[in-house]
Amino acid sequence: MKKIDVKECALLLKEFDNYLILTHRNPDGDTLGSAFALKRTLDKMGKKSFVKCVDPMHHKYSYLWNGVDNNDFTFDKIIAVDVADKKLLGESFEKEYGDNIWLCIDHHLSNREYAENLLLEDKAAAAVVIYEVICELGVEITPEIASCVYTGLATDTGCFMFSNTTPTVHRIAADVMEKGADYVNINRLMFETKSLSYLRLEQMAVSSIESYFDGKCAIMTITRKMFEESGSSSTECDGIAALPRKIEGVKIGITIRERHNGSYKVSLRTVEPYDAAKICGKLGGGGHHAAAGCEFECSLDEVKATLLEVIKAEF
Amino acid sequence: MKKIDVKECALLLKEFDNYLILTHRNPDGDTLGSAFALKRTLDKMGKKSFVKCVDPMHHKYSYLWNGVDNNDFTFDKIIAVDVADKKLLGESFEKEYGDNIWLCIDHHLSNREYAENLLLEDKAAAAVVIYEVICELGVEITPEIASCVYTGLATDTGCFMFSNTTPTVHRIAADVMEKGADYVNINRLMFETKSLSYLRLEQMAVSSIESYFDGKCAIMTITRKMFEESGSSSTECDGIAALPRKIEGVKIGITIRERHNGSYKVSLRTVEPYDAAKICGKLGGGGHHAAAGCEFECSLDEVKATLLEVIKAEF
Helix, strand or coil, rough: CCCCHHHHHHHHHHHHCCCEEECCCCCCHHHHHHHHHHHHHHHCCEEEEEEEEECCCCCHHHCCCCCCCCCCCCCCEEEEEEECCHHCHHHHHHHHHHEEEEEEEEEECCCCCCCEECCCCCCCCCCHHHHHHHHHHCCCCCCCHHHHHHHHHHHHCCCCCCCCCHHHHHHHHHHHHCCCCCCCHHHHHHHHCCCHHHHHHHHHHHHHCEECCCEEEEEEEEEEHHHHHHHHHHHHHHHHHHHHHEEEEEEEEEEEECCCCCCEEEEEECCCCCCCHHHHHCCCCCCCEEEEEECCCCHHHHHHHHHCCCHCCCC | CCCHHHHHHHHHHCCEEEEHHHHHHHHHHHCCCCCCHHHHHHCCCCCCEEEEECCCCCCCHHHHHHCCCCCCCCEEEEEEEEECCCCHHHHHHHHHHHHHEEEEEEECCCCCCCEEEEEEECCCCCHHHHHHHHHHHHCCCCCCHHHHHHHHHHHHCCCCCCCCHHHHHHHHHHHHHHHCCCHHHHHHHHHHCCCCHHHHHHHHHHHEEEEEEEEEEEEEEEEEHHHHCCCCCHHHHHHHHHHHHCCCCCCEEEEEEECCCCCEEEEEEECCCHHHHHHCCCCCCCECCCCEEEEECCCHHHHHHHHHHHHCCCC
């Protein structure tokens, strides 16, 4: 359990020949892009490796592993990429691999240091850390590796829109674009494609929006009926909670989502200086400054009344 | 009417002391960002200038001119920024200034060369050209100039998502971010903020979407009634025509918009290899490979039937 730097990480990777690379559960573009960038780099070094995740990898990411041999075999060491905590491997993987992780490559402040640890916590994406490791290894960045790195950068920064985007992120994007990253298709796939059922859910959700406190607070409600009628699955609507805050003038955007058991999950998104974590803290929840959540077990009307009572004090 | 390079442009700008800077009509983030970056640079050089546009500048861009003196006065020379054709100044400005434009700084392939012409037609934004001129002039890029340049870059590339984004664009973004561009607030303002009336219009438009040819073609209809009921203005929904093509599996996305006079404006957006310009050409319209349009004067049902007949041949 030692903190290591990029140089030490590169030396470690040279030591063994057969690796298992693990991503976090509910795999996103950064954990998958980083894992396959590393796998493709190890391939170029003449080593063997394969990538595994406890959950299925969405087919939209298939270009990341296109043309590589990802079959499993007897490995020497386990590497976890973009996994801040062993728990994030998912229950069965934590049980199976959790105690034997040799190396962790990550960028989360919340990292729990459960292995030899290359942690660059000021970086926007794990892909930035992987890029630095590849450069240190001196392996040529092929167009395929470039596309993997680009995917991590672009997805973790909302296509360079979120506040975690740094000059370094833009410079690495420029470099991997020059090295052949298929950014036009990746951007279309990641940011421009929505399912019709998701669009229908969004439409129903928008029609539910209510405005309070002179438009400074907006509440959007997503019922189980909307999921059923639109045919949308909950997995494809992770981003929908960002919607109410996008409305002009809204400082506190609230999304109330009805759960299967009749309880309600509430997501808050705020604009400076409003503190989502503080507000949700008063309601038994928590989170970050700009994004937090809490839960309720009561009627929808009671959920709204309770929220509005707490938020009233903010304005 | 001479083509000039960045060095010659910088020398020209040093020659006079009082400038009028013109933007194109319906001003967007690139023409305004470029114009105010140039104005602020001229300010730093001890020269006087002011920016004018035939149409009002939207208040969301007000940080571009915040703190500068933009009053008019007697100028020596006129500079047009991001204006490919004198006609794009707008009718009254073309009449008033069109014959006296001294210098044009632009990035459009379609540029008509109506003045001393600094044209870098491979650049994603006029702001790229302006940035190169500022560097050549050796003027320090202040945080305010940096924000103006960033605005042009980000808005003309859809926040680095469109296919016109280049490594150069990312590198300049990195540089102006380091020089103090307020990119967090600019991104929020430009890409995250929607009016509630626009969201309502979008919701109605989505509910109108019809799928054809196994989901490869989607038709969305926006009626005048939807504008009236949502309260949205046509000026804020320029991007809505991109929506049908965003649906998973759609190759040809069509938006039909009802006009005041009862005619219909049709916008086509296509994915490779489908050619929007070719399809619209058959219907008396035209445009680009991925985005084109045409017009109809008949009933909505006839519009759809005619479109589907032509598109049938594509699949």
